[in-house]
Amino acid sequence: MQEHIGAYLPVLAANGVSVRFGGVQALDNVSLDVGDGEICGLIGPNGAGKTTFLNAITCLTRPQRGSIQLSGRTISDAAVRDIIGLGIARTFQNVGVYGSLSVLENVMLGAHHKMGGKFVRALLNPVGAWAEEKAVRRQAEAILEELGMSALSAARADSLPYPLQKRMEIARALAAEPRLLLLDEPAGGLTHGEVSEFGKLITTIRHSRKLSILLIEHHMGLVMSLCDRIHVFHLGRNLASGRPKEIRTNEAVIAAYLGRSE
């Protein structure tokens, strides 16, 4: 299933992952890899198991079978809260923002794993906590600036329109300084013109941080133009993977999207 191109070092390598929810086999023996510095697309019709796969990588769902490795290290049995510190940050399909917190606070939460919520330090070394807070705030403000959201930093997160909440989630994920960024339909709710602008933004942040990205998207134009490689899931299985132009002409993929079974 996987093709290895040149000196190919996967940041993420998932092998034979299966997830079952009661009677639903959401993932059946799927494998997927993301190379260093690569943008990989993950596409497939609704219910294909894309979100479930992200949940499996981030340990929110425990696969019944399979292995998941980050830069060669097995992470499938890590604690949920350790994933972000290992270098994987994500956004959620149905936005996972804190509505009652400000945009800036949401983004600063992305850096939580580096500070670790130390109560003793907060109580006994307030000066240190204050200095750290200032540094984290500056970093978060820089990210918001980069994403063109500076003016919104003091606004309540739930006062933002849906696409901006999604963008804020990306800002929060970036504040975690991950190696691998998992985006679950980040362009949802964007208009046609905004989608291409969004594509440019992703390219920029990828190059400025040498990020590897796994992108779930239904906007085919965006996926095709942005991704180095694309993995296709269908009914919980690997259907195809390859370069955008291979995927675009793949018979099985076309059939799946037209709703016929192979």
Added chain:
Amino acid sequence: MRNSVVRTAATIVGFLLVAALLPVCLSGFQLQQVSIAISYAIAILGLNLLMGFAGQICLAQGTLFGIGAYVTAILNATYGVHPLATLPAAAAVTALAGLVVGLPALRLQGLQLAIITFGVAAAFPQLLLKLGTWTGGVSGLPIDSLEPPAFLADYSELWLYLVSLGCACVAAMIVRLVLFGDVGRALRAQRDSSQIAEALGVNLTKTKLWAFAISSALAGLAGGVFAILNGFISPQSFLAPLSITIVIGSIVGGSTSIVGAFVGGLFITFVPTWTSNINLALGNVIYALALIGIMLLARGGVAGLVDRLTAALTTRSNPNGKAGQSAN
């Protein structure tokens, strides 16, 4: 940012002004009552951290308050420790007790946690009676009265007031430090969505237990202060409804507010007396109406209402509104 610094400064100045005026305006007895209210406010401060910011319900705050009071009383009456010197011990012992009370919170939430913690509150007075050898049983324990320093020799009520106020300031400072920065955000994050918080690396177990420990430490400190103010305690002071009363104080004052805790403490100390002064037979009814009225008028408590009013006056130019949870 600047805005919130100004607001915090204004709040502190206003608070100190009121605190300085009270001894001038009030009689000795009234000042004593205010001191009691401040001791409740310290317990409410803890509960605000736990309930308002960490999202955990605890219907045993009055019990933890009682544990602190008994630690102070036992150390003083039995071992002759100076009353003020017992306060750190009262806070520490109660923090440990609070950790035990908080253990179920690692698995349970909401109503189930409410019932379990209230069970603790219901059992506490009888436990005190059973442990009569230490607690003095029904007859309770006396606490040495505080000797004011020489320059306040004739103003013992004022001295007690200053002591309770000082403890309250320490408590408020502790809450403020915990709510500041990363720790405060983690608390609120796990309150609003534990799943997202965990994905962001928040250690839910650690965060909840710390919230319980700090909240309980403040309840213990509050109880110690209460014992000193009263000069005598018995199981009668720590019946189960006290825990509910403290929750009411928290909600009426505004459970995500530091100043609100003081409003709540004053409310639960004075309003029941006032309403029964209006009409002895209907006192409880008037009290209930007052509670209902406040909840209808100000869902975020008195502090929430004040926040909304000032926000309406000051941020008309900002259509998005400022994010809440200012913790003033």
